[in-house]
Structures are given as C-alpha cells and as structure tokens.
Amino acid sequence: MAEITASEKLMELAFKGLDHGIYSIKDGDGPLIPFIMIQTKGEIEMKRFLAETLEHSLLQARKHIANLTNELDCVVLVYDGMLTIQGAKYDAIMVDSFDITDNKGYCFAQRYKPKKFLSKFKEIGNAAFVGEIESLLEHK
Numbered sequence: 210m211a212e213i214t215a216s217e218k219l220m221e222l223a224f225k226g227l228d229h230g231i232y233s234i235k236d237g238d239g240p241l242i243p244f245i246m247i248q249t250k251g252e253i254e255m256k257r258f259l260a261e262t263l264e265h266s267l268l269q270a271r272k273h274i275a276n277l278t279n280e281l282d283c284v285v286l287v288y289d290g291m292l293t294i295q296g297a298k299y300d301a302i303m304v305d306s307f308d309i310t311d312n313k314g315y316c317f318a319q320r321y322k323p324k325k326f327l328s329k330f331k332e333i334g335n336a337a338f339v340g341e342i343e344s345l346l347e348h349k
Contacts, residue, residue, distance in 0.1 A: 214340050215315045216308050219283045222248050223306040226285040227336055229255075229320050230302035234289070234323075235330045236278040249281045263289065266295045274307065274345045276339065283308040284346070292318050292339070299333060307346045314342040 215223070226246050234241045243266045244257040250316065258270040270286050283306070290303035299320040307314045320333035 213315065214311075215306060216283070216311065218248065219285075219306050219308040219311070219315070222246055222253070222283055222285050223236070223304050223315070223317050224336065225253070226287040226304045227317060228304075229303055230287040230289075230304070231319060231321065231332065234302070234321075236324070243267045243285070243286065243288040245270055245274060245284055245286050247281050247284045251272060271345060277346065281309055286345075290318070292320055294320075303339075305345075308348055309346050312344055314344045314346075316340055316342050 230241055240263060241255050242259050243263065245254055247254045247256070248277050256273070258266040258273070260266040260269055267288050270288070274284055274286060281289065285307070286305040288303050292299045292301040300323055301318040301320045304317045305314055316339040317336055318339050319336045322328070322331040322333060324330040
C-alpha cells in the first residue's frame with residue numbers, strides 16, 4: 210500500500226467530506242449529488258452540482274475546482290462511485306482531495322450497501338486510501 214503524504218488539514222477535510230457524503234445518502238433513496246468542500250483560512254464552504262446526469266454533475270464540479278483561485282487551502286470533491294476489490298464491485302462514496310501546496314491529489318473511498326426495500330443502509334469496512342491522483346489545482 211502506498212504511503213499517504215497528504216497534509217493533516219487535507220486529511221481532515223477529506224474525512225469531513227466522507228462523513229457528509231455518507232450522512233447525505235444514509236436515509237435517502239437516490240444517489241449522492243456531487244459536492245465540493247473548499248477550505249480557506251479554516252473556513253469551509255460547500256457547493257453541490259446538479260445537472261441532467263450524475264456524470265455531467267461530476268464534470269461541472271471538476272471544472273469548477275480547476276477554475277478556483279489560489280486563495281484556497283484545499284478542496285475535496287465528493288461523489289457516488291464504484292470500487293472494485295478482488296473482483297467484487299461495491300457502491301462507494303469517493304472523495305478526491307486536493308491541497309494547493311501539493312502537486313498531486315489523493316482519493317479515498319467508503320464502501321456501502323445501499324438502502325433497499327427490506328434492508329437498511331450499511332457501511333462496509335473502514336474508509337480506505339484508494340491512491341494518488343492528478344491534481345485539479347494549480348499548486349503553489
């Protein structure tokens with residue numbers, strides 16, 4: 210497993226994003242609407258992206274992040290995705306995390322079993338570091 214070199218503030222924001230993502234779908238019937246959390250000087254702002262499709266919503270969120278100014282400290286993009294582990298596919302809350310001072314991003318995920326007619330929503334295992342990703346930010 211790769212070592213996580215993300216800053217402490219980015220890790221905290223990533224896990225706040227994961228927690229909010231899980232909370233947002235726990236009692237709902239639909240998929241998570243993609244959102245970003247932007248941290249600037251300790252303050253956190255959240256913005257959701259709703260378009261015709263979830264894929265288009267995610268594209269809008271990524272474009273928004275790429276156009277952010279250097280005023281921010283870090284940003285996370287939270288969305289509903291799929292994670293494959295040992296050939297098995299799982300629903301997962303995905304968090305792409307970016308720090309303005311880091312030239313790479315970090316992806317985290319929390320697997321879950323969606324709420325169905327006769328079964329409750331259930332988190333599967335612990336949140337996991339998926340790997341490093343390309344940063345969407347111009348870093349300092």
